[in-house]
């Protein structure tokens with residue numbers, strides 16, 4: 001591996017006596033795309049906060065480009081979890097994207113025209129040209145999310161941290177944003193992508209970090225997204241099935257609608273859904289349908 005751009009060494013953190021994760025050793029190379037998966041409350045967003053310098057580790061170290069992770073670094077881009085902006089926010093869409101441009105990059109102040117061209121290109125890439133001059137507070141959640149992606153990519157960061165950036169985007173815009181992030185990896189940006197569903201990004205992912213309260217695993221998708229590995233991590237039987245290049249993760253045991261006591265459930269969705277993956281609620285009916293499909297040979 002080339003010199004890592006992001007490193008965690010024996011990192012650990014917890015709150016109020018509860019350990020979220022510990023002994024986390026991770027090196028991410030320039031241009032690498034790391035997906036971070038795991039149940040609710042496993043500490044995925046906390047990991048991003050550590051890398052943003054917003055949260056201190058209890059043990060170990062976190063470095064970006066060899067220096068301790070710190071707040072406000074222009075070398076780190078961040079697409080936060082979606083939150084609706086107030087209707088009266090005094091920013092147009094293009095202003096929000098421009099905020100992501102480092103006005104003094106490499107010590108040279110951006111020329112106003114260069115800046116406008118760059119903003120226009122970013123707006124176009126996320127499909128936001130039509131509402132470039134609309135106040136952000138009047139836009140839909142998905143439209144605002146596309147602007148956050150454009151803003152985070154504006155400075156071509158060394159590390160891009162994404163906290164469920166595809167949440168609430170329609171399929172077309174999921175693909176557009178994923179393509180944009182993928183393109184950024186070609187330029188050398190390392191991506192840490194927290195998600196509940198691997199399938200929308202499965203073709204972009206180099207490695208997976210899967211976190212659970214019992215421990216974590218790091219490896220390629222094929223190494224980590226396996227029945228034995230997830231069963232060991234959850235401490236309960238989990239099946240991982242592949243269907244047309246997409247993964248279906250399902251629990252073998254349900255108590256009512258839950259997979260295992262104390263664990264938010266991994267998802268089961270109809271295998272025909274191209275977006276199936278680790279995610280929301282599981283119904284016994286879904287389970288039966290899937291099993292029947294499996295018996296009928298529809299799932300390989």
Ligand SMILES: Nc1ncnc2c1ncn2[C@@H]1O[C@H](COP(=O)(O)OP(=O)(O)OP(=O)(O)O)[C@@H](O)[C@H]1O
Nearest residue numbers: 015016020038039040041042043044045046047196
């Ligand atoms: N500053 C804090 N003080 C106390 N507890 C915290 C703090 N930050 C996070 N936590 C707790 O740590 C746990 C992990 O939170 P985190 O948001 O990292 O989980 P997550 O894996 O991103 O979950 P989700 O998938 O639901 O977004 C939660 O129980 C949360 O309440």
